[in-house]
Amino acid sequence: MADFGLAVRSVGDNEVLGDAGTGTPYFFAPEVLDGIYTKELDIWSLGVLLFWMLEGNHPFDGNTKQELFSAIRLGQYEKPFASDECLDLLEKMLEVDASKRITARAAREHEFFKMYQRIAKKELFAR
Numbered sequence: 001m002a003d004f005g006l007a008v009r010s011v012g013d014n015e016v017l018g019d020a021g022t023g024t025p026y027f028f029a030p031e032v033l034d035g036i037y038t039k040e041l042d043i044w045s046l047g048v049l050l051f052w053m054l055e056g057n058h059p060f061d062g063n064t065k066q067e068l069f070s071a072i073r074l075g076q077y078e079k080p081f082a083s084d085e086c087l088d089l090l091e092k093m094l095e096v097d098a099s100k101r102i103t104a105r106a107a108r109e110h111e112f113f114k115m116y117q118r119i120a121k122k123e124l125f126a127r
Helices: 030-034 040-055 065-074 084-093 104-108 111-126
Strands: none
Touching: 030 040, 030 065, 040 084, 040 104, 084 104, 084 111
């Protein structure tokens, strides 16, 4: 899922070219609200997407943009019904502090995905 019409070009870790700050506000990472754009914001957005896949709605909401942005900055959401492994990954993806947020590599190697790889292999060999 991508919206390249709203994409910006990255020049370095913190420098972007283009009209940054556009996009769907529900997916904004807290640092975007402060005008900071790094690769860590993609992990946040994927965390919002994972939450949406589990619950069918966004983790952060508000009656106005200001309320929505306040909820995003606080990073507080009701935990969805999911496995402990999934909840752990979600918590690490929706970490408000971008410097503490899980990296893409660490997310890919997270126990949540390893668990499902083991299940898939088990089912494949059971056939």
